[in-house]
Amino acid sequence: MNLRQIIITINLFLVNLSFAQIPNPSLIGYWQNWNDFQCPYIQLTQIDTSYNIIPVAFAIPVSGTTYNMTFTPDGITQLTFKKQIDTMHLRGKKVIISIGGANDPVSLPDTNKRNTFITSMMNIINTYGFDGIDIDLEGSSLSVSGGTIANPVDAKVINLIYAIRKIMDLYRVQFGNKMLLTMAPETAYVQGGMSAYAGIWGAYLPVIHALRDSIEILHVQLYNSGSMYGIDGNIYNQGTVDFILSQTEAVIQGFNTAGGHFSGLRADQIAVGLPACSNAAGGGYIVPDSVKAAIQYLRGLAPKPAKYTRVSSYPLLRGMMDWSINWDKVATCGPVYDFANNFNRIFRPSQILNLNIFIEGFYIPSADSTRKDTVKVFLRDTIAPFITIDSSKGLFNTNGSATINFTNAQNSRKYYLQIKHRNSIETWSKTGGVIFTSSNANYNFTDNSSQAYGNNMKQIDNSPLRFAFYSGDINQDGSIDASDLSAVDNGASGSVSGYVAADVNGDNFVDAADQSIVDNNAFNSVSVIIP
Numbered sequence: 001m002n003l004r005q006i007i008i009t010i011n012l013f014l015v016n017l018s019f020a021q022i023p024n025p026s027l028i029g030y031w032q033n034w035n036d037f038q039c040p041y042i043q044l045t046q047i048d049t050s051y052n053i054i055p056v057a058f059a060i061p062v063s064g065t066t067y068n069m070t071f072t073p074d075g076i077t078q079l080t081f082k083k084q085i086d087t088m089h090l091r092g093k094k095v096i097i098s099i100g101g102a103n104d105p106v107s108l109p110d111t112n113k114r115n116t117f118i119t120s121m122m123n124i125i126n127t128y129g130f131d132g133i134d135i136d137l138e139g140s141s142l143s144v145s146g147g148t149i150a151n152p153v154d155a156k157v158i159n160l161i162y163a164i165r166k167i168m169d170l171y172r173v174q175f176g177n178k179m180l181l182t183m184a185p186e187t188a189y190v191q192g193g194m195s196a197y198a199g200i201w202g203a204y205l206p207v208i209h210a211l212r213d214s215i216e217i218l219h220v221q222l223y224n225s226g227s228m229y230g231i232d233g234n235i236y237n238q239g240t241v242d243f244i245l246s247q248t249e250a251v252i253q254g255f256n257t258a259g260g261h262f263s264g265l266r267a268d269q270i271a272v273g274l275p276a277c278s279n280a281a282g283g284g285y286i287v288p289d290s291v292k293a294a295i296q297y298l299r300g301l302a303p304k305p306a307k308y309t310r311v312s313s314y315p316l317l318r319g320m321m322d323w324s325i326n327w328d329k330v331a332t333c334g335p336v337y338d339f340a341n342n343f344n345r346i347f348r349p350s351q352i353l354n355l356n357i358f359i360e361g362f363y364i365p366s367a368d369s370t371r372k373d374t375v376k377v378f379l380r381d382t383i384a385p386f387i388t389i390d391s392s393k394g395l396f397n398t399n400g401s402a403t404i405n406f407t408n409a410q411n412s413r414k415y416y417l418q419i420k421h422r423n424s425i426e427t428w429s430k431t432g433g434v435i436f437t438s439s440n441a442n443y444n445f446t447d448n449s450s451q452a453y454g455n456n457m458k459q460i461d462n463s464p465l466r467f468a469f470y471s472g473d474i475n476q477d478g479s480i481d482a483s484d485l486s487a488v489d490n491g492a493s494g495s496v497s498g499y500v501a502a503d504v505n506g507d508n509f510v511d512a513a514d515q516s517i518v519d520n521n522a523f524n525s526v527s528v529i530i531p
Contacts (some may be wrong), residue, residue, distance in 0.1 A: 022180060022216055023052035023094065025347040026319035027340060028271055030057045030098065032326045033074045038279065039326040039333075041075060044084040044095070047325050049381070049389045050340035050408055053217070054088065055098035055134035055182065057324070059124055066105055066141075067113035069120040071097060071128070078127070085129050090383050092413060096180055097124055098134035105141045108159035118163050122170055132180030132216075133167065135160075135207070142189065142203040148260040149193075152206035161210045168214055182217045183208065184273060184321065187225040187238075191250050194229040197259035205262050218265055219273035219321035222247055223284025230308060231255050238284040241306040244294040248272055248317075249310055267314035273321040277333035280323055288342040295320070295346050319347055344407045351409035351436050353377065355394070355402045355417075356444040359424050361471035361505035361517050363460050369398045371506035377404045378418040382433050386531055389415060400446055411436050416453070416531065417443060423501045425470040426478060426528045428453035445469070454529030470526045471504045472518035479527035480518060488518045 029051040035041040047054070059071040073081035085095045099121070100106045108114040121133065142160070147153035152161075164181065171179035185204040193202025208218065225238045230246030231253055237243060254264035272295060275281035286294075296302035300313025320343045322328060328339045335341075355377065362371040372395060379389040390408035409415065413436065417429035430451055434441045449455040449467050457467040472480040474487040491502035491510030504514040 021092075023092070024268070024318065025343075026053050026217060026271060027051050027343045027347075028053040028055065028182065028217065028219055028273075028319065028321035029276075029325035029328065029340070030055050030321075030323050032057055032324050033071075035075065036326070039324070039330045042326055042329055044081070045087050046387075048328070048337045048340045049091070049387065050337070050344055051325055052092065052410075053094045053096065053180070053182070054325070055096050055136070055184075056130070057098045058101040058104065058136065059097050059099045059121070060101070060104040061106060065113075065116075066107035067117045067120075069099065069106070069117060069124060071124045082128055087383065089129070089131075091381060092410070094131040094180055095129075096132040096134050096182065097121075097128070097130045098136045098184070100135070100137040100141060102138050105139045106137055107141055107156055108163060109155050111159065114159040114163050118166050118170075121163075121167055125167075125171065126174070132171070132182070133164070134182045134184060135164070136184045137204075138186060142207070143199050144197060144201075144203045144206070144259065145199075147206075149197075149202075149205045149209050149257065149262055150260060152210075157203070157206050161207055164207075164211060164214070178214075180216050181211065181214050182219065183215060184219055184221055186221050187228050187247060190220050191228045191247050191255070193257040193259065193262060194231075194250070194255050197257045202257050202259060202262075205257065205259065208265070209262065212263075212265060215265065215269055217271050217318055217321075218251060218269055219271040220247060220251060221273050221284075221323070223273070223275045223281040223323070225284060231311070232308070234308075236308070239286055241286070241290050241294045242308045243284075244272055244274075244286065244291065245298060245306065245308040245310060248298055249308075249314075252314060253311055266316070268316040268318050270314075270317060271319045271321045272317075273323075274339075276322040276324060276328035276339040277330065279330075279333045280327035288338060288345075291320075291342060292346050319343065341407075348407055348410075349439060351406040351411075351439050351441070353404040353406065353409075353417075353434070353436075354440070354442045355396070355404055356400050356446050357396055357402065357419065358400045358446050358460060358466055358468035359421055359471055359506075360458050360460055360468040361423075361514070363466065363468050365461050368461065368464060368466070370396065370400050372397060373421065373506055375402065376420045377402075378420070379406060379409055380416040380418050380428075382414045382416055384531070386416060388418075409436050409441075411439065418530075419445075419469065420476075421469065422476075423471060423474050423504055425456070425473045425480065425526060426476075426530070427456060427469045428530055431531070452529075453531060456529040470521050472521045472526070473528075474501050474504075474518070479525070480521040481525075482522060485515070485518050485522050488514050 062068040189204035278285040293305035390406045394402040394404040396402040474484040496510040
């Protein structure tokens with residue numbers, strides 16, 4: 001093997017490794033592939049960036065069948081949707097295809113139908129580049145009539161297990177990594193097994209048991225549910241903290257059924273599934289503070305919030321799921337992306353950016369220091385259209401340092417920094433941006449003009465060598481020109497003082513010193529440079 005072949009092999013390996021990484025903690029949100037006047041359609045690439053595993057709802061059977069699966073993007077072309085999935089992959093997201101849903105039962109009663117299901121699902125995965133499958137079978141899709149959890153006897157159950165295993169095998173052969181598998185059963189199909197093991201009651205348990213080593217995340221729907229037993233023998237109702245506690249711990253600890261004992265899954269395989277807002281489901285919505293109290297108690301990070309007493313704590317609990325991203329976006333159903341923001345409060349500790357900047361007018365060369373002021377820092381995606389991931393304000397000190405806290409940043413991801421100041425040119429970080437490691441990142445704009453995108457900074461000192469953001473964009477329109485100079489001239493002639501935009505050097509007076517800075521930068525046509 002020559003050097004070129006070795007390099008190509010290594011690069012391919014790194015690509016596969018990157019695509020094999022599964023987000024943890026996980027915020028799973030269903031993306032509705034249809035428009036609804038109550039919760040409108042959202043372009044896949046425009047969803048809140050907190051969501052990192054996105055089941056696309058739904059692949060459904062061709063009319064007249066329960067097994068020949070199909071999927072068609074609503075309102076956009078197949079090619080456009082494929083490109084959107086590619087963009088989400090570049091952002092580190094996983095996009096999977098969810099099968100079934102409440103209105104379209106999927107049933108595999110014999111081997112011919114099973115094989116058609118396998119072929120049709122692989123066609124969908126290959127066509128769009130999905131990362132895997134979410135099993136959201138409801139209604140008559142699954143039922144049990146006998147046997148045990150470990151040894152099912154019903155053809156629909158046996159064939160589904162075989163089909164998923166076969167699809168996972170085919171996926172690994174074709175793509176070189178493990179297919180992402182999630183499940184979203186209703187409570188009756190899982191915890192309902194404590195009440196009975198017949199019909200839909202406990203019908204998912206043989207599937208979960210058989211695929212337990214392949215399941216990435218199980219997120220039971222803790223909504224649209226009747227009352228359910230907990231492993232303590234008590235009955236709990238949806239829409240309560242106790243329901244979250246009892247039903248989540250049940251699938252981790254396991255429980256007995258008439259079909260045998262169900263051994264629980266690992267905590268890192270379990271996410272809490274809830275409605276995004278009160279109108280998103282027929283029942284089961286819980287306010288964010290109560291959700292946080294329940295999950296933090298389960299993780300061992302908060303006191304007992306209700307009647308249910310946990311058996312153990314689960315610091316590795318995987319995350320949260322909601323129905324749906326579309327509902328989370330609806331302002332009439334609650335604060336926009338309230339569910340996603342609550343996930344960030346629970347699972348994503350503050351990410352700290354240690355930032356060093358100077359503002360041209362505020363810098364004092366004789367002291368190598370600066371007057372203090374506030375900046376707003378935006379984290380932007382490094383892929384066009386460079387969407388905003390998070391933003392936060394911070395005060396820079398006399399040495400130019402600022403500590404900026406974010407709640408939506410992720411470790412090992414690249415971000416552009418976009419810095420805005422009340423009277424300076426908006427400035428972006430260089431290509432390649434900043435990366436958070438162990439919830440921390442450092443970025444210094446002051447030591448080299450190349451730290452700014454397009455080298456868009458001014459040298460303000462020779463010894464030590466210092467660079468700063470251009471001052472003088474009073475009206476924040478992205479350029480320093482006559483309109484900015486006019487604002488400063490008017491302020492100076494009126495002897496304006498205080499914390500005002502026209503005070504370019506931060507001394508609380510608008511005067512000739514401010515005019516000089518703005519005049520010089522306007523003469524040089526200084527303007528913003530962005531990717």
